[in-house]
Amino acid sequence: MKLILLGAPGAGKGTQAEILCDKLGIPTISTGNILRAAVKEGTPMGLKAKAFMDAGALVPDEVIVGIVKERLTQPDCANGFILDGMPRTIAQGEALEQMGVEIDKVINLVVSDEEITKRMSGRRVCGSCGASYHIVNKRPAVEGKCDRCGGELTIRKDDEPATVLDRLKAYHEQTEPLVEFYRQRGKLVEAPDQGSIEANTAYVLKLLEA
Numbered sequence: 001m002k003l004i005l006l007g008a009p010g011a012g013k014g015t016q017a018e019i020l021c022d023k024l025g026i027p028t029i030s031t032g033n034i035l036r037a038a039v040k041e042g043t044p045m046g047l048k049a050k051a052f053m054d055a056g057a058l059v060p061d062e063v064i065v066g067i068v069k070e071r072l073t074q075p076d077c078a079n080g081f082i083l084d085g086m087p088r089t090i091a092q093g094e095a096l097e098q099m100g101v102e103i104d105k106v107i108n109l110v111v112s113d114e115e116i117t118k119r120m121s122g123r124r125v126c127g128s129c130g131a132s133y134h135i136v137n138k139r140p141a142v143e144g145k146c147d148r149c150g151g152e153l154t155i156r157k158d159d160e161p162a163t164v165l166d167r168l169k170a171y172h173e174q175t176e177p178l179v180e181f182y183r184q185r186g187k188l189v190e191a192p193d194q195g196s197i198e199a200n201t202a203y204v205l206k207l208l209e210a
Contacts, residue, residue, distance in 0.1 A: 001026060001080040001208070002102055004087070004187075006178055007109030009158070009167045010120040012193075012200060014132055016109065017084040019201050027076045031085040033130055034067050035059060054157070056166045058088055058174060065095045072101065080104075088175045093182070106182040107204055110192045113168055120164045124153040137197060 001024055005013040017028040038046030039053070045067065049059045068086050071077070083103075087093040096103070111119075122135040124144075128151030133140050140146060144153050157163060182188040189207045194200045 002104045003080070003208075004083045004103055004106040004182070005109065006106055006175070006182070008111060008113070008116050008171045008175075010116040010123070010164070011109040011111040012119075012197065013084045013109060015138070015197055016107075016200060016204060017082045019197075020082055020204065023201075023205065024080070024082075026080040026082060028082045028084055029068060029071050029077075029086070031059075031064055031068060031083075031088075034071060035064075036130060038067070056158070056163045056170075058170055061089060061091050061095060064088070065092060065099075068096075069099055072099075087178060090177055090181055093178055103182075103187055105189055105208065106178075106187045107207065108179055108182075108188060108190050109200070110190055112193075115193065116168065117161070117164055120159045121161060123156070123159045125156050126151040127154050128152070 007013050021028040035049050039050045052059045124133045126146035129149045131148050194203050
């Protein structure tokens with residue numbers, strides 16, 4: 001099963017990808033995580049990406065496509081994968097096709113801008129291992145500490161209110177056209193917000209069986 005998760009920033013792509021990864025036994029390829037790892041390691045590609053991320057702008061296609069292409073050649077992707085955060089533009093969608101990457105289904109997580117703004121202000125991320133939490137929906141066992149590694153939980157610059165508005169604007173302008181792009185290819189399935197993480201997962205799994 002080769003899947004793409006689409007949706008605005010904060011729509012729950014990362015959370016659903018993590019759950020689907022366990023249930024389907026295929027890896028999640030999160031461009032956010034790959035990029036953050038590159039930034040942390042200070043690789044040339046990471047430094048290039050960092051300048052854009054700090055400004056709240058989207059990282060250019062050639063940087064993203066290069067990173068993803070590398071990752072898909074690894075053995076754990078042989079039986080499928082879940083792409084989270086890529087493609088972000090029509091150009092990236094076309095680049096995937098040109099690379100010969102076959103996609104089975106594209107799941108579009110549909111959430112209102114208002115709900116997204118509310119969600120993102122509550123997000124927390126572990127500074128050490130990158131695990132994500134939420135002060136309402138996915139609380140850590142110990143306030144401010146990661147369940148996995150005990151690391152400190154912080155608010156990503158990406159989740160600050162002014163940056164959220166910029167990211168939503170960029171999403172509507174650059175990423176939303178992919179909904180139509182994949183609808184025309186007969187790959188798109190829509191998953192409206194069901195009100196909870198569990199209900200959303202159940203809905204998505206039902207879509208995948210169809």
